[in-house]
Amino acid sequence: xxxTIKELKKELLSGNKNGYDRMPQGQSAAMEAYCAxxxxxxxxxxxxxxxxxxxxxxxxxxxxxPYVRGMAVQAGxxxxxxxxxxxxxxxxxxxxxxxxxxQIAAAHIDSPRLDLxxxxxxxxxxxxxxxxxxxxxxxKYQWVTIPMExxxxxxxxxxxxxxxxxxxxxxDPKLVITDLLPHLGAEQNKKPLAEAVxxxxxxxxxxxxxxxxxxxxxxxxxxxxxxxxxxYGIVEDDFTSAELEAVPAVRSCDIGIDRSMIGAxxxxxxxxxxxxxxxxxxxxxxxxxxxxxxxxxxxxxxxEGVTGMQSAxxxxxxxxxxxxxxxxxxxxxxxxxxxxxDVTAAFDPNFPDVFERRNAAYLNRGIGLCKYTGARGKSGxxxxxxxxxxxxxxxxxxxxxxxxxxxxxxxxxGGGGTVAMYMADRNITTLDAGVPVLSMHAPFEVVSKLDxxxxxxxxxxxxxxx
Ligand code: MN
Ligand code: MN
Numbered sequence: 001x002x003x004t005i006k007e008l009k010k011e012l013l014s015g016n017k018n019g020y021d022r023m024p025q026g027q028s029a030a031m032e033a034y035c036a037x038x039x040x041x042x043x044x045x046x047x048x049x050x051x052x053x054x055x056x057x058x059x060x061x062x063x064x065x066p067y068v069r070g071m072a073v074q075a076g077x078x079x080x081x082x083x084x085x086x087x088x089x090x091x092x093x094x095x096x097x098x099x100x101x102x103q104i105a106a107a108h109i110d111s112p113r114l115d116l117x118x119x120x121x122x123x124x125x126x127x128x129x130x131x132x133x134x135x136x137x138x139x140k141y142q143w144v145t146i147p148m149e150x151x152x153x154x155x156x157x158x159x160x161x162x163x164x165x166x167x168x169x170x171x172d173p174k175l176v177i178t179d180l181l182p183h184l185g186a187e188q189n190k191k192p193l194a195e196a197v198x199x200x201x202x203x204x205x206x207x208x209x210x211x212x213x214x215x216x217x218x219x220x221x222x223x224x225x226x227x228x229x230x231x232y233g234i235v236e237d238d239f240t241s242a243e244l245e246a247v248p249a250v251r252s253c254d255i256g257i258d259r260s261m262i263g264a265x266x267x268x269x270x271x272x273x274x275x276x277x278x279x280x281x282x283x284x285x286x287x288x289x290x291x292x293x294x295x296x297x298x299x300x301x302x303x304e305g306v307t308g309m310q311s312a313x314x315x316x317x318x319x320x321x322x323x324x325x326x327x328x329x330x331x332x333x334x335x336x337x338x339x340x341x342d343v344t345a346a347f348d349p350n351f352p353d354v355f356e357r358r359n360a361a362y363l364n365r366g367i368g369l370c371k372y373t374g375a376r377g378k379s380g381x382x383x384x385x386x387x388x389x390x391x392x393x394x395x396x397x398x399x400x401x402x403x404x405x406x407x408x409x410x411x412x413x414g415g416g417g418t419v420a421m422y423m424a425d426r427n428i429t430t431l432d433a434g435v436p437v438l439s440m441h442a443p444f445e446v447v448s449k450l451d452x453x454x455x456x457x458x459x460x461x462x463x464x465x466x
Contacts, residue, residue: 017362017404018364019364019450019454022402031450031453032449034278034453035262035449035452035453037274038271038278039252039253041054041058042252042264042266042267042270042274043251043252043264045109045266045270046149046151046247046265047113047151047152047245048086048087048109048110048297048307049086049151049153049243050151051295052082052085052088052109052295053085055090055109055295056080056082056088058277059078059080059090059277059281062078062281064078064079064080065078065079065080066080066081066082067079067080067081067317067321069320070320070324072324073093073321073324074093075094075095075286076092076093076285076286077093078090078093079091081313083297083306083307084306086297086307087109087294087295087296087307087308087313089292089295089314090277090280090293090295091290091291092280092283092287092291094286094289095286095288096288096290097325097327098290098325098327099327099332100289101289101332101333101334101335101336101337102291102292102318102332102336103289103291103292103336103337103462103463104292104293104294104336104337104338104428104462105275105276105279105280105291105293106294106296106339106340106341106419106423107269107276107295107296107342107419107434108269108273108295108299108300108303108419109295109297110135110136110296110297110298110299110300110301111136111247111265111268111269111270112134112135112137112138113134113136113245114133114138114143114148114202114246114247115132115134115135115243115244115245115246116131116132116133116242116245116246117131117132117133118239118240118242119239119240120239121206121221121224121225121236121239123218123219123221126210126220127205127220128205128206128208128220128223128224129204129205129206130150130175130203130206130246131200131203132202132203134199134202135245135300135301136300136301136441137300138441139441139442140194140196140197140198140199140202141193141196141197142442142443143177144202145176145179146176146177146248146249146250146443147174147176147248147250148167148174148176148246148247148248148249149165149167149172149174149175149246149247149248150164150165150166150167150175150204150244150246150247151164151165151166151168151247152242152243152244152245153242153243154232154234154238154241154242154244155241156238157238162232162233164232164244167249175205176204176205177201177202177203178205204246206224207220207223207224207227208220210223211223211226247266248265248443250265250443250444251264255446260364260450261449262447262448262452263444263445263446265443265445267435267440267446268342268343268440269341269342269343271343271434271435271437271447271455272343272434272435272455273341274456275435275455275459276293276294276295276341276459277295278456279457279459279462280463282460283460283464287463287464288464288465288466289465289466290321291462292318294309294314296309296314299418299419302417303422309419309422309423310422315329315426318332318333333427333428334427334428336428337388337428337429337430338428338429338430339430339431339433339458339459340382340418340419340420340423340430340432340433341433341459342418342419342420342434343435343436343447344361344368344370344406344408344432344435344437345361345409345416345436345440346362346363346436346438347360347361347362347363347436354410354413354414356407356410356411359405359406359407360406360407360409361404361408361436362404363436363438363448363451364450364451365403365404365451366404366450366451366454367401367403367434367451367454367455367458368403368404368405368406368434368435368436369389369392369403369404369405369432369433370405370406370408370431370432370433370434371383371384371431371432372384372407373408373415373416373417373418373420373432374415374416375414375415375416376412379415381420381421382418382421382424388429388430388431392431392433395461395462395465396461398461399457399458399460399461399464400457401457401458402454403454403458406436418432433455433458434455435448435451435452435455436451
């Protein structure tokens with residue numbers, strides 16, 4: 001190739017995208033340290049409630065304090081509001097007034113899982129089980145024959161709340177959903193994947209040892225209920241007012257002999273949540289504009305509900321802040337920017353048919369921007385305008401963030417949504433961006449360390465924008 005052609009190519013065409021060729025020298029150690037902290041965060045917060053508790057614990061360590069309506073705030077202040085123990089909003093007050101807008105990173109901390117039904121406990125075939133109702137989009141066949149743990153709360157009639165945790169410690173017993181043996185699987189094997197494991201067979205095995213005498217009935221059920229009563233002081237009717245979530249009993253770990261990836265339950269969307277949160281914690285000076293980190297619940301079922309992104313809890317938080325400076329919240333929102341930080345699908349060479357290679361997100365190419373998500377003709381997408389994408393290009397390039405732009409799979413292959421449209425509905429300029437994930441929504445998902453760290457850098461750039 002002649003030098004002129006080489007130069008012309010460099011000037012006019014896109015270059016190599018692999019992040020390892022573009023990563024600054026000496027970034028490896030910081031990336032590894034960050035990912036070690038992220039793994040600890042994942043293992044501490046496998047449900048939205050546990051995640052909120054961990055966020056609050058870490059934020060308090062960094063000097064963040066609960067915000068109370070009417071409190072005066074000044075540049076540099078570190079505040080947070082916890083929404084019913086299931087979502088949290090944090091802010092670092094900037095030097096500029098709120099009338100100039102805020103810089104928001106919004107992610108979600110709920111992940112696909114199996115919730116217990118209101119009447120979960122039963123005995124069949126002299127075995128005790130818990131009935132579940134899946135939460136979020138799962139491929140049911142992936143959730144059988146893996147060790148599971150149970151977390152959540154039982155709210156008692158007297159107003160007390162009991163925390164339940166079974167299976168989190170390595171020595172704890174685990175729960176499991178059994179599956180058919182291949183020897184007897186001939187009929188099941190003929191079924192389409194989506195039908196092979198019906199939702200009503202996702203029952204957690206809880207016990208097998210009876211109490212009492214031969215002539216007694218429901219002896220196994222009674223035995224496990226007795227153990228639950230001893231440990232938590234609950235009776236069967238208390239399941240009615242409980243939120244108990246079964247999640248995979250796996251710890252996060254490095255993947256690949258080069259240790260370049262992380263495997264874990266719940267990367268979607270704790271990988272972006274942690275980046276958004278940690279970047280806020282690591283802001284040394286007060287930012288120019290107020291930096292806001294929103295960690296929402298209920299994204300996986302449509303962002304509905306009082307702890308979801310559609311809830312007025314966020315507007316109330318922002319209104320209270322704005323009121324302390326005498327600024328109408330609508331004037332703040334119209335000048336604000338939000339990075340809707342949620343994971344995207346990483347190109348999987350095992351399943352190339354569902355991706356369009358020229359517009360797929362790849363592992364190790366950095367944070368993936370998505371101008372739009374949605375399905376079919378962009379249905380359900382916020383679809384950021386070109387100017388917003390240009391703003392983020394400028395922001396990320398200025399901060400040395402490695403990024404890519406992508407769609408979630410081939411057109412008409414499926415689709416997905418995020419909290420972006422609910423931020424955009426508030427008249428906040430919003431763009432989707434997040435970490436590419438392999439096996440998204442599976443009990444064990446994979447991300448690349450480089451992408452995790454670049455996403456953290458990206459969040460910092462959003463908060464530090466002038
Ligand atoms: Mn998500
Ligand atoms: Mn999801």
